[in-house]
Amino acid sequence: MDINESNQHNAPFNYFAKENLLPASEQASILAQIAHKAERKLKLRWILAISSLPLFGIYAAFGLAPQTIIGNIPTAAVIEEIALPNITSATADIAGQSFWYKEHVRRDDTLNTVLSRLNIHNRDAINFIRSDNVASEIASSLRPSRSIEAQTDNEGNLISLKYQLNSDQFISIKQTVTGYEASKVAQNFEKRPILKSAEIKSSLFGATDAANIPDYIAIQIATMFESEIDFNTDLRRGDHLSVIYEGSYDQGELLKTGDVLAAEFVNNGKTYQAIGYRDHSGKMQYYTPDGKSLQKSFLRSPLEFTRISSSFSSGRFHPILQRLKAHKGTDFAAPTGTGVKASGDAKVDFVGTKGGYGNVIVLKHDNGVSTVYGHLSRFATGLSKGNKVAQGDVIGFVGTTGMSTGPHLHYEFLVNGEHRDPMTVALPKTFPITGQEKVAFDTISNQLTAQIKLLGNSNIAALE
Known part of the structure; x- marks a missing residue:
């Protein structure tokens, strides 16, 4: 190879062959672009290199961090004597303790199931509850949700028992030196x-x-x-x-x-x-x-929560007589057997059967007022002429006796023998509270009124 060939291979590649020579200005522009691109690539390489330094640092940190050596930790067995408690003394302490149990009677409970849940197991206590005149009422009066509580020792021997007989009274059973005793005690609420x-x-x-x-x-x-x-x-x-x-x-x-x-x-x-x-x-x-x-001196209605089936009228078509006829009272529809109350304090003037009224009661009140209660199924036990009754007392029961098409109460209100509409007649009030009673009442009234106001406004x- 001659010298000319060697020079050609070592010389940089000439983009501008002789047969394609460009003007000098264009050659300078192209060379400037090539140099700019080369410079950008160099900057990008430096940026990548610098940004990689934190990653190399993290890697180096993990690589240099020492590993925890677990298997080389020395171990040793330690044996230490522990003093156990005195079982005899602990048992003696428990023997002197008592336990309280409180239960509520369940729907399917018997005396045996209740006593079992109360941890009562000694036969003499169970026999006493079954045979004593007072204690035996527990078995016959078990009602769901009533409370019963007992105190026993650790062996299930009954010490005391209390059973809620009703809302005002409970049965108390206590252990004495001679045995068990039972009594009824008023509830302290x-x-x-x-x-x-x-x-x-x-x-x-x-x-x-x-x-x-x-x-x-x-x-x-x-x-x-x-x-x-x-x-x-x-x-x-x-x-x-x-x-x-x-x-x-x-x-x-x-x-x-x-x-x-x-x-x-x-x-x-x-x-x-x-x-x-x-x-x-x-x-x-x-x-x-x-x-x-x-x-008021009189109740507006002798029945609780009923409906008026026929009002007071001077001309009503009678369902049985099939003609117009004055209806001089008010009919209250209600189921047979519904209690009928005296509308005011009175004396019984008549009780018995009378024509179309069927079973009827007539009460005589003060100031010339009388009230009539008709079509009753029956009268209150022991009611007779001359008896005194108080407002609200049940005097009879709704029925359909006499001229009646269905169970209801026929109620009349008379003033000096003249019929008045029971639903519109003016009912006088009783006297207001006065004197020294008024002072005590005002104190109570102020307190309760404030509480009612608070309840209503909150x-x-x-x-x-």
Whole structure:
């Protein structure tokens, strides 16, 4: 190879062959572009190299970190004596202890199952509960949810027992040196007020059931406001009631409810209030917050929660006689056997059978007022002419005797022998509370009214 060939191979590639020579200006432009691209590639390589340094550092850290050596840790067995407790003394301590058990009677319970859950196993105690005149009532009075509690020793020997016989009384059994003794003891209750509210959506009982208010309380509410509100026809969806009533507790458990202490009923936008106050005889009477009696001399309706099937009228088509005839009373449709109450304090003027009335009772009240109760199925036991009855006493029961097409009560209201419409006649109220009693009443009224207001204006649904 000659010198010219060697020079050709070592010289850089010439993009500008002689046969394709370009002008000098264009050659300089192309060479500048090539140099710029080469410079950019060099910068990118440096950037990649610098950004990789942290990764190399992390790798190096893991690579240099020492590994924990587990297998080389020395181990040694340690044996230490532990002193055991004195079994004899521990058993003696347990033997001197007693245990309390509290249960509630279940639906399918027998005396044996209850005593077994109470850990009572000694035969002399079981035989005593079965044979003693007082203790044996436990077996015959087992009712679901009633409470029973017992104290026994570690071997199941009965020391004492307490069974809730009813809401006011319990049976107590105690171990004595001569054996077991049983007695009935009056229940000592802790009385606390219960505050609740409810909204009417369909009926009074529907609202009170939803608010877990007992039916006994609902009936009291209806009774105290019955002269102002007809709970069969006047209730509106959205009506609201607030009530405070007595609760009797034993060891924090509610065992029974008592009288309503105060109540408020909002019916169709109108508010009615009642405050309870016990008179000298202990009977609860209800007044407005300022002391006016809510009890009228007469009940508007002798039946609870019924409907009027035929109103007072001077000319009604008689369904049996098939002609127009004055209807001088009000008919209340109700199931046979529904209790009929005396609408006011009175003396029995007549009790027996009389023409189209069938079985009928006539009561004679003060101020020339008489009331008639017809078509009864039967009379209250022992009721006879001359007996005195109080307002609200059950005097008979709904039936369909006499000229009647179905079970109902025919009720008449007469003033000096003249018939009046029982639903519209003015019913006088009893006297308001006065004198020294008024001072004591005002103190109670102010307190209960404030609680009712708080209950009505807040989101409290129940406070027990």
